[in-house]
Amino acid sequence: MRGTAGLSSGIAASGAIALPGTLPRLLPPAGAAAAVSLPGHLARYGPPPAGLGRPQRDSLIAEVDRAGLTGRGGAGYPTARKLAAVAAGRSPVVVANGTEGEPASAKDKALMARSPHLVLDGAVLAAEMVGAREVVIVAHRAARRVIDDAVAERGRAALDRVRIKVRTAADRFVAGEASAVVHWIERGVPAPKASPPRLSERGLHGAPTLVQNVETLAHLALIARYGAAWFRSVGTPAEPGSMLVTVLGAVREPAVLEIAIGTGIGQVLDQAGGPTAPLQALLLGGYFGDWVPAAAAMSRPFSSAGLADLGAGPGAGLIAALPADACGLRETARVVRYLAGESAGQCGPCRFGLDAIAGQVEQLADGSGTDPGLLWRWLAQVDGRGGCAHPSGVVRLIRSSLRTFSGEQRRHAPGWCSGTASVLPVPPGRAR
Amino acid sequence: MTALTDRAVVRLRVDIIACDGRGLCAEALPELITLDDWGFPIIDRRAIPPRLLADARETARACPKLALRLDREGRGKP
Secondary structure (H helix, E strand, O other): OHHHHHHHHHHHHOOHHHOOOOOOOOOOOOOOOOOOOHHHHHHHHOOOOOOOOHHHHHHHHHHHHHHOOEOOOOOOOEHHHHHHHHHOOOOOEEEEEEOOOOOOOOHHHHHHHHOHHHHHHHHHHHHHHHOOOEEEEEEOHHHHHHHHHHHHHHHHOOOOOOEEEEEEOOOOHHHHOHHHHHHHHHHOOOOOOOOOOOOOOOOHHHOOEEEEEHHHHHHHHHHHHHOHHHHOOOEOOOOEOEEEEEEEEOEOOOEEEEEEOOOEHHHHHHHOOOEOOOEEEEEEOOOOOEEEEHHHHOOOEOOHHHHHHHOOOOOOOEEEEEEOOEOHHHHHHHHHHHHHHOOOOOOHHHHHHHHHHHHHHHHHHHOOOOOHHHHHHHHHHHOOOOOOOHHHHHHHHHHHHHHHOHHHHHHHOOOOOOOOEOOOOOOOOOOO | OHHHHHHOEEEEEEOOOOOOOOOHHHHHOOOOEEEOOOOOEEEOOOOOOHHHHHHHHHHHHHOOOOOEEEEEEOOOOO
């Protein structure tokens, strides 16, 4: 209960942010473009709880559990469970994962660039909760300078009792996978490592390691201040809190937004200025996510429960709007070719299978004909067979495209195509 | 002794990062291991039937990359 008492005083001491139910929580209010300075950060949120002893640490982990915070990197694993697993080990370390290797996603970069101290607070608090003395911030190169400046600012203020190191993330899609982040810090290799052992048991240089997405850590920094009830004042009972989303494609103002989990997808698109054209489909979650027909998805809440029966989920918070004058098969083929090239090349089924599959999807897209039986056979063979989730993620994307763009497949057979407007970004010239 | 061994659930697992697709395992143990279209093993993850346990152990030992493992769940020896 000591921890909870500290939490309520945190609410009293802080400014505007502590009002339950208001957004944004993580990002600065609209209009503020530059990174929030340390004084600005402390004025908005109040100081983080400091000098945590063992009982307070445990009660904070319990508070994160009551908050129902889940990982915001895409997998959605309960954060408290990970904290408890790492806290049980000897001399653990914390890694803040700001790699965001997905080309379409911008929410972690936006968060680090605009609210660096919230991410650093979260990393430091996570370290205190698990008993780590060191945190490593792995920041996308676009956010590296802001993070460096923020770390220096905290150093001058002697704010933190743990050591903060900063590394620039590897600029590859698979580099954000948790074990790949550890591998990158250790040896400069942005490729996943074999599991088991789990990172929470043997991670960075053999130490129990907490790898947590930067947005997750930012939420954690606020739960530590204001408590679980405050966190749960937005979102749904089953999926509480807010989340950052990247909205792109055929909308007037593509943007990173902070929404209450469960906000209607149509409303989210309206917050991004609304559609610029009639929409045929949405890609939800990320490049490992799912295409869904726009008509079916528009009225749905953006949450796991709201999207489950469409076979989709919020993933890492991507919403890409595909206009009617684009071809979903071409979009998918382009992304799949890129993802096949982003295989770390360590596992046979991923290295050879994704390349072969990408060829089939390209033939489907350019109308040169393909053997659907062969494509389905290869999808089944590759699904679940990587050392990481990379091949399974690609399979998921393709299966959803075959479901959603069945009409387009029929048009392609005699040589028609809905269009060539291109929506999903893919970095140029990354062929292996 | 025998009773304990029987009670343990043992499954095959491949370290797919270590595996380089030589395919010896699928030849030795076709009951539990097949190859995909690129020559990499697809492992039957169900509990290994007792009659195949010795063969499975031998197949794992024979993997040139030591990529094939036996995972034991519960009590008893694999």
